[in-house]
Amino acid sequence: MKTKVKLKNISKSYDMLEKKSDKILNLFSLKSKKNKQFLAVNNVSFEVREGETIGILGLNGSGKSTLSNILARVIEPTEGELIINGEPSLIAISAGLNNNLSGLENIDLKCMMHGLTEEEIENVKEDIIDFADIGDYIYQPVKNYSSGMKSRLGFAIAVHTDPDILIIDEALSVGDSTFAQKCLDKLEEFKKEGKTIFFISHSAAQMKTFCDRVLWIHYGELKEFGTKDEVINNYISFTKWFNKLSDAEKREYKKKMFQKQIKISEGYTQKQNRERSLLSQIANVLLFIPLLILSVLIVLGY
Amino acid sequence: MFKLIWQVFREQIENRKLIYRMATFEIKGMYQGHYLGSLWQFINPAIQIAIYWVVFGIGLRGGQTINSDIPYILWLLMGLIPWFFISPTMVQGSNSVYQKVSLVSKMNFPVSILPTIRIVGNSFQFFNLLLILFVLLLIYGVELSIYILQLPYYIFSLYVFLFAFTLFSSTLSTLIRDYQSFLQQVMRMFLYISPILWNPAGSQVPDWLTNVLRLNPFYYIIDGMRNSFLGDNWFFDDIVYTLYFWVLTFVILYFGVKIHMRFRKNFVDYL
Numbered sequence: 001m002k003t004k005v006k007l008k009n010i011s012k013s014y015d016m017l018e019k020k021s022d023k024i025l026n027l028f029s030l031k032s033k034k035n036k037q038f039l040a041v042n043n044v045s046f047e048v049r050e051g052e053t054i055g056i057l058g059l060n061g062s063g064k065s066t067l068s069n070i071l072a073r074v075i076e077p078t079e080g081e082l083i084i085n086g087e088p089s090l091i092a093i094s095a096g097l098n099n100n101l102s103g104l105e106n107i108d109l110k111c112m113m114h115g116l117t118e119e120e121i122e123n124v125k126e127d128i129i130d131f132a133d134i135g136d137y138i139y140q141p142v143k144n145y146s147s148g149m150k151s152r153l154g155f156a157i158a159v160h161t162d163p164d165i166l167i168i169d170e171a172l173s174v175g176d177s178t179f180a181q182k183c184l185d186k187l188e189e190f191k192k193e194g195k196t197i198f199f200i201s202h203s204a205a206q207m208k209t210f211c212d213r214v215l216w217i218h219y220g221e222l223k224e225f226g227t228k229d230e231v232i233n234n235y236i237s238f239t240k241w242f243n244k245l246s247d248a249e250k251r252e253y254k255k256k257m258f259q260k261q262i263k264i265s266e267g268y269t270q271k272q273n274r275e276r277s278l279l280s281q282i283a284n285v286l287l288f289i290p291l292l293i294l295s296v297l298i299v300l301g302y
Numbered sequence: 303m304f305k306l307i308w309q310v311f312r313e314q315i316e317n318r319k320l321i322y323r324m325a326t327f328e329i330k331g332m333y334q335g336h337y338l339g340s341l342w343q344f345i346n347p348a349i350q351i352a353i354y355w356v357v358f359g360i361g362l363r364g365g366q367t368i369n370s371d372i373p374y375i376l377w378l379l380m381g382l383i384p385w386f387f388i389s390p391t392m393v394q395g396s397n398s399v400y401q402k403v404s405l406v407s408k409m410n411f412p413v414s415i416l417p418t419i420r421i422v423g424n425s426f427q428f429f430n431l432l433l434i435l436f437v438l439l440l441i442y443g444v445e446l447s448i449y450i451l452q453l454p455y456y457i458f459s460l461y462v463f464l465f466a467f468t469l470f471s472s473t474l475s476t477l478i479r480d481y482q483s484f485l486q487q488v489m490r491m492f493l494y495i496s497p498i499l500w501n502p503a504g505s506q507v508p509d510w511l512t513n514v515l516r517l518n519p520f521y522y523i524i525d526g527m528r529n530s531f532l533g534d535n536w537f538f539d540d541i542v543y544t545l546y547f548w549v550l551t552f553v554i555l556y557f558g559v560k561i562h563m564r565f566r567k568n569f570v571d572y573l
Binding site for chain 2: 075076284
């Protein structure tokens with residue numbers, strides 16, 4: 001089977017700035033003192049073959065969503081090499097529906113934004129309405145929907161835009177069990193079609209029935225990646241151990257892990273580019289000269 | 303440097319259908335839940351025109367005309383109609399990336415078309431109002447001269463400028479939120495320093511002040527549009543001024559494309 005997704009030493013770090021003004025200075029790279037960075041994803045490497053279903057496990061704040069955003073190409077990794085052979089599509093709870101438009105119009109809009117032609121939209125519309133199964137509410141503005149209805153519609157639209165690589169970020173946890181089952185059936189269908197699926201969930205049961213391999217991400221680092229039974233069992237025994245700790249010990253543990261994610265970096269590594277950037281700075285300034293001359297001419301009444 | 307500019311332009315051209323369809327959607331969504339619906343597109347400007355006409359036309363000018371051939375209301379409309387397009391487009395276009403990036407970042411979507419969608423969306427009202435202006439000119443019996451032929455040139459200039467500016471400021475306003483509030487105030491100021499409500503080239507204004515006010519790019523466009531209707535000279539008669547406008551537009555476009563390309567991948571990080 002050919003490789004579908006490959007991550008090599010992927011890291012994503014965020015600046016932890018104390019003052020708001022530091023952000024602006026950083027933006028224009030005027031300041032190159034030591035800055036504190038938070039490593040949300042730290043040096044993760046793995047490979048996924050076509051048609052595999054991968055579960056992603058982890059505690060809250062361990063970097064699952066950051067990783068799924070990287071996989072979906074929503075955010076760029078700070079370091080590392082990312083190879084994705086196909087079109088990823090992220091299904092998250094906040095599926096980005098327009099509250100003022102009706103469900104039907106949202107279907108049009110979302111499909112349009114996914115790049116479907118008018119004809120294709122007409123073809124899938126019925127299926128989407130059918131799948132969402134929210135009755136006459138489809139003609140109502142989305143702001144009148146319950147949160148369950150919103151996620152139903154969001155999921156229905158996303159699975160009908162013909163994605164190639166699906167990334168499901170806890171999207172199934174809002175719907176009721178009948179809808180969750182429906183979604184799982186749909187995902188099973190995708191699996192049969194040979195699509196690659198990333199499945200992020202807290203439900204070990206869902207993961208056990210559904211995934212081929214499981215990836216456990218722990219405070220930004222890849223802790224384990226292997227067969228589902230092994231990883232899920234290890235994860236469950238970890239959570240059991242963790243829950244047995246006293247509150248003070250839990251806090252201590254979290255603090256220790258959090259400290260590990262903070263990296264102090266020595267400014268920006270832009271030194272080698274300095275000469276080139278100096279040249280482009282000069283070009284930028286030169287651009288203003290004709291503007292200045294013309295302005296002076298106009299003010300003087302030429 | 304031209305490669306990046308060309309890439310942004312190509313994204314607009316390749317996605318022209320998407321831009322058009324999303325713009326019509328935007329308008330639909332704007333007046334949803336209003337009983338009068340898209341009629342508000344005309345009620346809003348009509349009310350504002352009435353206010354400006356009463357205050358500036360009757361109140362301050364006492365019904366006097368600015369140049370003797372044409373009633374003040376028509377002179378006013380030639381400035382206000384482009385302004386009703388320029389002002390909201392500048393403000394909304396600058397806000398468009400910040401507003402929409404969380405929606406579109408979940409998919410492969412060309413962020414550079416977001417400001418363009420606002421420009422196109424607001425164009426419908428602009429062209430309708432222009433049409434009404436032509437009807438009014440007909441009713442008042444104002445004869446148009448050969449100079450009306452340069453109206454498409456000025457409309458084109460306006461679009462290029464708006465595109466360059468909103469691309470530039472949509473990036474900036476996502477990175478620095480204070481910029482958006484600042485821009486809103488600046489646009490309010492520009493209403494009074496552009497040739498919209500009064501004539502800055504009139505005899506009561508000193509020459510040096512007129513010249514300084516002419517540095518404002520909207521001066522070029524609004525004055526030019528009015529010139530197309532009232533007929534004085536061609537845009538190429540004043541080559542220095544035309545050159546100034548285009549150099550300014552290019553500088554804004556250049557930096558707009560530059561910072562857009564630099565930050566487009568990281569917009570989500572700045573929300």
